[in-house]
Amino acid sequence: MDFSWLDRSYLIDWILVVVWYSLSNIFIYVPVFERDIPPQDAAIGHTHRPNQVNGAMLHLLSDGIPIAVVLIMALTRRSLIELHHGLLAFFSSTSLQRLVVGFLKNRVGRLRPDFLDRCQWNGRYCTGDTSLIRDGRRSFPSGHSSAAFAGMAFLFFYFADKTDCFRKRPQFAPRSWRSSVLLRVSITISPLFLSTWIAVTRLEDYRHHKEDVIVGSLIGTLSSWLMYRVYFQDPFSTSREPAGEPRAVYTSAWSQHGQDEFMELNQLEEQVRLQDSTADTRV
Structure with a gap:
C-alpha cells in the first residue's frame, strides 16, 4: 500500500474531531434558555407522540450507511487513503454539525410544537416530566434533520465525485452502462430522499416547526460540504482535477501530480x- 500521503498533521485533525464531538455532548447538560410559556399558543399545543425515527434508527441510517459505503469503496479500490479520508471527512462533518446544533438549541430555547403536552400546565407552572420539558425547549434547529443531511449530503457529494456525473468530461467509456448520465445522477441524488424523509417525519411527529427543519437541514448540508472539500476534489469542478480522488492535504504528502x-x-x-x-x- 502507498503511504506517501500520510502526515502527522492528520493526527491533529482526528483529535479535533474528537474534541468537537465531545463538546457537542456537553450541551446536553448545559442549562437551556427558558422562554416564557404562552399557554394559549396553538403552535405549541400539539399532542406528544412517539418518534417515527428514534435516536438509534437515526444513527443507523445517517451514520451507518455512509460508513458502510466508504468501507466498501475503500475495499473495492484497495485504497487506504480512500478509507482514511472518507471516514475523516464524514466524522468531521457530523461532529461539526452536532456542535453547531447543540449550541443553538441551548441558546435559542425555542419551544417544540408539543411543548404544552409535555409541560402539563396547571395555570402557573409545568407539572410534567422534567427531562421531557427540558427537551421540549430545544426545538431550534432540528438535530434529526441536521444529522440526516450531514450523512446523506456527504453521500451525495461522495457519489457525485465517484460517478463524475456533474462534470463536463465524464471518465467512463462511451456505450458502457456506467456512461449513462441519468443513471449516475439517480445514484447520486438517492441519499437525499432518505434525509428528506427523516426531516419530514419531524414535522409529522410535531417535534419541530418548519423553520427548525429547514435550518437544521442547511447546517447538516453545509457542514458536509465544508468537510468534504477539505479532503476530496470538488465534484462540480470543470478543471483538470482528477475525479473521485482524495486530496493529499498536507505539503509533505503531495502526490507527484x-x-x-x-x-x-x-x-x-x-x-x-x-x-x-x-x-x-x-x-
Whole structure:
C-alpha cells in the first residue's frame, strides 16, 4: 500500500474531531434558555407522540450507511487513503454539525410544537416530566434533520465525485452502462430522499416547526460540504482535477501530480512577473 500521503498533521485533525464531538455532548447538560410559556399558543399545543425515527434508527441510517459505503469503496479500490479520508471527512462533518446544533438549541430555547403536552400546565407552572420539558425547549434547529443531511449530503457529494456525473468530461467509456448520465445522477441524488424523509417525519411527529427543519437541514448540508472539500476534489469542478480522488492535504504528502501542478503554477507566475518587469523597463 502507498503511504506517501500520510502526515502527522492528520493526527491533529482526528483529535479535533474528537474534541468537537465531545463538546457537542456537553450541551446536553448545559442549562437551556427558558422562554416564557404562552399557554394559549396553538403552535405549541400539539399532542406528544412517539418518534417515527428514534435516536438509534437515526444513527443507523445517517451514520451507518455512509460508513458502510466508504468501507466498501475503500475495499473495492484497495485504497487506504480512500478509507482514511472518507471516514475523516464524514466524522468531521457530523461532529461539526452536532456542535453547531447543540449550541443553538441551548441558546435559542425555542419551544417544540408539543411543548404544552409535555409541560402539563396547571395555570402557573409545568407539572410534567422534567427531562421531557427540558427537551421540549430545544426545538431550534432540528438535530434529526441536521444529522440526516450531514450523512446523506456527504453521500451525495461522495457519489457525485465517484460517478463524475456533474462534470463536463465524464471518465467512463462511451456505450458502457456506467456512461449513462441519468443513471449516475439517480445514484447520486438517492441519499437525499432518505434525509428528506427523516426531516419530514419531524414535522409529522410535531417535534419541530418548519423553520427548525429547514435550518437544521442547511447546517447538516453545509457542514458536509465544508468537510468534504477539505479532503476530496470538488465534484462540480470543470478543471483538470482528477475525479473521485482524495486530496493529499498536507505539503509533505503531495502526490507527484500535485507537485507537477504546483511547479507549473510557479513557472506561470514567474513568466508573468518577468513580462511585467520587462514592460515596466520599456516604459
